[in-house]
Amino acid sequence: MKKLALLFALMAMVxxxxxxANTVAVGPGHGVVVQNPNPxxxxxxxTFKTNDDGSYExxxxxxxxxxxxxxxGAWAEGFTMDPGMGAVCGMKFGLTQxxxxxxxxxxxxxxxxxxxxxxxxxxxxxxxxxxxIGMWPTITxxxxxxxxxxxxxxxxxGWWPNWxxxxxxxxxxxxxxGFGGGLPRTNIAPGIGFPTxxxxxxxxxxxxxxxxxxxxxxxxACGGTPTEAKTWGxxxxxxx
Numbered sequence: 001m002k003k004l005a006l007l008f009a010l011m012a013m014v015x016x017x018x019x020x021a022n023t024v025a026v027g028p029g030h031g032v033v034v035q036n037p038n039p040x041x042x043x044x045x046x047t048f049k050t051n052d053d054g055s056y057e058x059x060x061x062x063x064x065x066x067x068x069x070x071x072x073g074a075w076a077e078g079f080t081m082d083p084g085m086g087a088v089c090g091m092k093f094g095l096t097q098x099x100x101x102x103x104x105x106x107x108x109x110x111x112x113x114x115x116x117x118x119x120x121x122x123x124x125x126x127x128x129x130x131x132x133i134g135m136w137p138t139i140t141x142x143x144x145x146x147x148x149x150x151x152x153x154x155x156x157x158g159w160w161p162n163w164x165x166x167x168x169x170x171x172x173x174x175x176x177x178g179f180g181g182g183l184p185r186t187n188i189a190p191g192i193g194f195p196t197x198x199x200x201x202x203x204x205x206x207x208x209x210x211x212x213x214x215x216x217x218x219x220x221a222c223g224g225t226p227t228e229a230k231t232w233g234x235x236x237x238x239x240x
Contacts, residue, residue, distance in 0.1 A: 022066035022192050023206035026171055027058030031139040042145040043089040043218040049079055050216035051182030052175035056139050059096045059171030060207045067164050068189045075172045076118050076158030077215040078183030086222030087148040091157050094173030094214020096136045104169035106159040108144050113154035117185050117198035123149035139173045150222040157217045173214030182212025
């Protein structure tokens with residue numbers, strides 16, 4: 001009898017996970033952006049680029065079967081390397097949570113581009129702790145330093161969470177009323193009812209309002225001293 005009860009309990013647990021939401025969002029709403037305590041010190045002299053308009057109206061996440069190795073469930077934004085630069089030296093991520101950050105970590109990536117989506121992994125930094133993430137509607141900005149990663153032409157930067165098979169720890173900030181010049185992408189796991197692989201997040205109804213994501217990039221010269229001062233602004237690179 002005890003074995004039968006245990007079997008039913010396990011079946012209920014499996015059914016619960018299978019029925020859990022693989023896609024989640026915090027909004028829509030109006031996020032309040034808070035800069036990190038020491039903004040933009042990770043790459044002195046770098047050029048900072050972002051595709052959003054500086055405000056965010058939602059936060060998106062994959063959970064449960066939406067996150068799987070090597071990087072299904074990842075989020076990315078596309079950019080074009082400026083002339084005279086040639087390396088990504090860091091990234092800025094806009095993040096929010098609803099009380100479930102726990103001890104999760106992220107892997108941060110630089111990919112080259114093919115067909116308007118991430119392609120080959122150029123550089124990866126694993127096991128990154130983003131720091132304390134704000135509670136929605138607070139959006140905190142997190143600068144992540146990486147070893148200079150040389151890349152040319154079009155490329156993508158982004159992150160993958162390590163909460164495989166369970167609920168999400170946090171959300172990527174989403175700009176839903178921006179300039180529309182971004183190139184947001186998410187890597188969709190197979191077998192969960194959506195097109196598999198890299199797609200615009202808006203192919204998923206939960207993320208349908210996405211214009212761009214809270215993901216920025218820092219560019220410097222590849223193997224040398226930066227030749228341009230860093231710049232702020234809404235869109236520093238439009239992807240054609």
